[in-house]
Amino acid sequence: MTAGIALHHRIDGPDGAPVLVLGPSLGTDLHLFDAQVAALADRYRIVRYDLPGHGESPTPDGPYTMRGLADSVVALLDRLGIDRAHHAGVSIGGAIAQQLTLDHPNRVISLTAVASAARFADPDTWPQRAATVREQGTEAMVAGRPGTWFVESFAGTDDAERLLAMLRATRDEGYAGCCEAIATYDVRDRLGGIGVPVLAIAGTEDPATPPEMVRLIADGAADGRFETVADSAHLLNAEKPGQVNALLVEHLASVGAIRS
Template sequence: MKIAELGNVQLHYRIDGDPDGAPVVFANSLGTDMRLWDDILPLLPKGLKLIRYDKRGHGLSSLPPGSYSMGALVRDAEALLDMLEIRDCVFVGLSVGGMIGQGLAVKRMDQVRALVLSNTGAKIGTPEMWSDRIAAVREGGIEALADSILERWFSKDFLATPEVALWRNMLVRQPDEGYAGVSAAISGTDFYTPTSGLRLPTLGIAGSEDGATPPDLVRETVDLVPGSRFELIRRAGHLPCVEKPEEYAAILTKFLKETGHV
């Protein structure tokens, strides 16, 4: 385990694969930590430098006080990649991780050469929805919302398996304040205009049963970027890298090859 000391935040990160390989950076969703990507990494081509991190308020990263802004989440990723001297990465972001990817690609074209927007949007939900969720977490903790969150995360098939207990445990172990802080960042974000100005290879991935970021939202977002491509993973929810790791890894591998990253 490694910690990046970035001033007002300390980020837990991990590097797998070839330390001299082409970099692929993974940013995970609200309520999860870097283990979200465990099942797909062994399925990716050899020779890649695979970088994961826990965003602020999640996993083993620090928990700065107060609500967070999307600008802060983007700056965290930017500072981590600067510290690691990463340039020209493929940035794979799921849900809020995809929002971070959009913001980083707009801000630092030198850091991001291609973008994977998985189960995300240029704007997710409404401020009223997020306000209600933040209030519920602060009143009853993540535990009070866990079952409804899992129903948005996973397909009915996966919800019937014993493995869903592992993801519930991961969810409820995230700090309540970290979940609320990142929720506030999502609430205040609308990337439709900046994302429409992006000109880089972009892949969208959606799950057919995603109750958090439906396929139409993902498609609408990636369509903002000229020349982008969209892939739908059937019988999967908000976290298709968990439910369908082989299919997810195959789609990602194809994109890495098409962009010359492998």
């Protein structure tokens, strides 16, 4: 089960600074956020984690659920002695952040959802993807990532190859289990219960979580803001780190001003 799993993590930034938790996407690891750490670790204490079966996190037995994944992040913060934090995530990482904000509102200062959703498209297809990966491995997903994870002009770059290497290194069961968590995830009717400032960011060319899907998160929250980043797809924080970092810094700073 995913609840309470000891997620592998990394901490960067000064002691005593506000904490920012970063959750990665399906098929990537915590190094998805290297560009964010480089830009923000001088002013935030950044906690990055690997999903189960991804990076250096263990691969627990299923079933995986978004609530269980969120509870595992809370358990990580408990072990680190962190009470409240800003939470941001890409795709499933953004869904985990939403689930955590709804289930543990006292642990969250702000929420940023990048290329994420309150319910992902075609939920019936996710168990099929899980079955494919269990049978053929995560390599079966690699060919479909250009054009989905990143725009075609980004394909073939060193950064694109680094992202694909993360996918190849992901354990099959970890990937499949997270697919099944996505299949059963739906917080659309709970978005109004999010009581912290929300930033939702979409890539204009993202076919996995197109802008209108991401916008629903901001529109559903009581205090939501929606932004797009041009010429980017699903992993826009890696494709367009300058633009994403600027939006994130502005959001976090504005929340800090409200809270001070």
